[in-house]
Amino acid sequence: MKYSLYPGCAGEATAKEALWATRSVMASLGMDVTENPAYSCCGAGDVDEEDPELEITLNARNFALAEKEHRDIVLICNTCLLTMLKSQKKLAENQTVFRQVNNDLAQIGLEYTGQVRVRHLLWVLRDDIGLETLKALVKIPLGNVTIAPFYGCHIVRPSDVIADDKEPDFLGRLIRACGAREADYQDKYNCCGFHILLNDQATSLKMTQRCLLHAQSAEADMLVTPCTLCHLSLDGYQKAANQSGQAQIPVLHLAQMVGLALGIEPRALGLNKNLIGVGKHLLERRE
Amino acid sequence: MGTARKNEIDYDFYKEIAQQPKGEGITKCLSCGTCASTCQVFSVNPAYNPRKLIQQAVLGLRSEVLESEMIWICSRCNSCLEKCPKGIRPGDIIMALRHIALAEGRVNFKGIRHSAYFKKSILQTGKVNEMILPLYTLRLGIVSQIPQSIRMLLKGKLPPLQPKRIKGIADVRKLNRLIENRRAKQ
Numbered sequence: 001m002k003y004s005l006y007p008g009c010a011g012e013a014t015a016k017e018a019l020w021a022t023r024s025v026m027a028s029l030g031m032d033v034t035e036n037p038a039y040s041c042c043g044a045g046d047v048d049e050e051d052p053e054l055e056i057t058l059n060a061r062n063f064a065l066a067e068k069e070h071r072d073i074v075l076i077c078n079t080c081l082l083t084m085l086k087s088q089k090k091l092a093e094n095q096t097v098f099r100q101v102n103n104d105l106a107q108i109g110l111e112y113t114g115q116v117r118v119r120h121l122l123w124v125l126r127d128d129i130g131l132e133t134l135k136a137l138v139k140i141p142l143g144n145v146t147i148a149p150f151y152g153c154h155i156v157r158p159s160d161v162i163a164d165d166k167e168p169d170f171l172g173r174l175i176r177a178c179g180a181r182e183a184d185y186q187d188k189y190n191c192c193g194f195h196i197l198l199n200d201q202a203t204s205l206k207m208t209q210r211c212l213l214h215a216q217s218a219e220a221d222m223l224v225t226p227c228t229l230c231h232l233s234l235d236g237y238q239k240a241a242n243q244s245g246q247a248q249i250p251v252l253h254l255a256q257m258v259g260l261a262l263g264i265e266p267r268a269l270g271l272n273k274n275l276i277g278v279g280k281h282l283l284e285r286r287e
Numbered sequence: 288m289g290t291a292r293k294n295e296i297d298y299d300f301y302k303e304i305a306q307q308p309k310g311e312g313i314t315k316c317l318s319c320g321t322c323a324s325t326c327q328v329f330s331v332n333p334a335y336n337p338r339k340l341i342q343q344a345v346l347g348l349r350s351e352v353l354e355s356e357m358i359w360i361c362s363r364c365n366s367c368l369e370k371c372p373k374g375i376r377p378g379d380i381i382m383a384l385r386h387i388a389l390a391e392g393r394v395n396f397k398g399i400r401h402s403a404y405f406k407k408s409i410l411q412t413g414k415v416n417e418m419i420l421p422l423y424t425l426r427l428g429i430v431s432q433i434p435q436s437i438r439m440l441l442k443g444k445l446p447p448l449q450p451k452r453i454k455g456i457a458d459v460r461k462l463n464r465l466i467e468n469r470r471a472k473q
Binding site for chain 2: 012110154
């Protein structure tokens with residue numbers, strides 16, 4: 001299997017630790033992965049609000065670039081995932097759109113056939129590597145730590161675009177495979193509030209804070225999320241979201257958690273870049 | 288269409304929404320309130336009420352809906368899309384309202400500027416400039432972001448002022464020109 005890593009805008013700047021960790025994990029697992037400096041932003045659903053045709057075309061261009069290399073797109077942001085899958089669905093269901101977009105792509109020497117697979121790192125770990133293989137590769141089990149899975153919205157909903165489980169449990173199984181305990185709490189499929197962080201920050205941070213609080217009530221020592229944007233809200237904005245006196249809780253991106261279990265150096269996973277430090281006490285609780 | 292002033296009723300507004308790519312569901316809304324009861328924004332901020340917004344739109348309160356900041360507070364969590372008993376995708380109807388508001392350009396809110404910046408930025412560099420996005424959205428309100436910016440700065444995560452252009456940015460601009468020229472001819 002060959003992969004093309006799509007970084008996402010947050011992965012390149014405000015949540016760069018997630019991208020570093022992903023590179024480290026994919027290298028450690030010996031995966032054949034390249035990066036393409038020609039990828040554009042997916043449009044994030046915002047371009048769709050203004051100019052739906054442009055959003056589909058931007059994604060079709062990215063798809064065509066990946067197809068040229070015969071690689072699956074693998075990404076680490078839920079919103080990139082949903083945006084691309086929506087474009088792909090539209091292109092598959094509407095022949096007029098498909099032809100029009102390909103006419104335009106032909107002008108820049110590209111073609112989209114519909115072959116490329118758009119996949120989240122979480123799904124790649126599950127379907128290509130497999131839980132049993134991963135378990136066998138765990139060098140440093142996470143040990144006596146309870147981790148709350150936080151899926152985020154766009155890897156779960158809407159179910160007509162995300163063909164995966166409606167209530168997936170793979171993140172939980174991955175937490176256990178890494179040797180930690182999974183916290184059971186009600187917010188794992190909830191919204192972190194990221195997409196209104198600028199439009200209505202007070203509301204957004206209340207949503208963030210609620211998720212953090214519920215994870216803490218379930219006695220979680222940390223959260224883990226597959227999404228760079230959830231990571232940015234839950235970790236990056238945690239100090240702004242927390243009520244005074246509320247305890248801080250570290251938040252790992254999926255790749256950081258897997259990387260720790262695989263025994264990768266914390267610095268290569270960008271752990272020093274998290275806003276809420278993963279305290280030594282947590283790292284030392286590992287077996 | 289589009290001429291109603293505040294408090295005037297535009298009886299055809301729902302038809303206009305139904306013609307949008309994501310708005311067709313509006314004709315089937317029962318106003319049962321399932322969208323609001325599953326809405327994750329509503330649960331922390333009841334001022335945002337998708338049931339009310341959609342009902343106002345059905346009633347033809349065009350200006351009231353389009354000139355309300357409320358349509359920009361949906362966090363796109365898609366919970367209502369899953370739970371609506373009529374399957375009308377309430378969140379998508381809100382997106383259709385955003386599309387009309389953006390096309391009209393009559394109001395200038397944080398939310399409108401936020402969405403409009405994406406296309407602008409992508410045509411400049413191919414990516415979203417995370418440094419300019421908050422400035423463009425919040426304008427003077429950016430001062431409220433100083434503590435957060437300092438936190439990011441200390442971690443070396445403040446985005447660059449001018450991100451590197453993607454390879455083939457000219458192609459992206461060309462694609463946009465093709466789309467816009469076609470649209471101009473229609």
